[in-house]
Amino acid sequence: MTHAHEKPRIDDAIDVLRREHYRITEPRKAMLAVLVEQSRPLSAEQLHQLVGSDKADLVTIYRSLEAFEKAGIVQRFNLEAGGKALYELVAENHHHHHIICRKCHRAEKLDFCEAEKLEALAKNLGYENVSHVLELYGVCEDCRSH
Secondary structure (H helix, E strand, C coil): CCCCCHHHHHHHHHHHHHHHCCCCCHHHHHHHHHHHHCCCCCCCHHHHHCCCCCCCCHHHHHHHHHHHHHCCCCCEEEECCCCCCCEEEECCCCEEEEEECCCCEEEEEECCCHHHHHHHHHCCCCCCCCCCCEEECCCCHHHCCC
């Protein structure tokens, strides 16, 4: 169920896709709704399960995620091993990182970033367009207790 405050995020994402000349399909709308509703990074497989195979097959999910990433509305987080990734809608003006469980791959937001100080140091050294990627890994409490 989409809440009133989630609709603008979906509409904004659709506007970006239109501006970047990507097709707006029902599977893509369903994917955006799930990404907004879940508000946590998901794997393509998790997204496929939540969207439903009746609305989109896994190939469509992967292709759409690639389009979303190119359009700048989704950010991909590569997991430590195995080549898997998690995807999350880009949070406008809200920079954050994640702690990701090595076993179950659950990801939680960390609303804190010390790396911004490192970016400032790099800019002081004359670098431009400085960015960073930082994700933390551990084993969650649920996985430790099983």
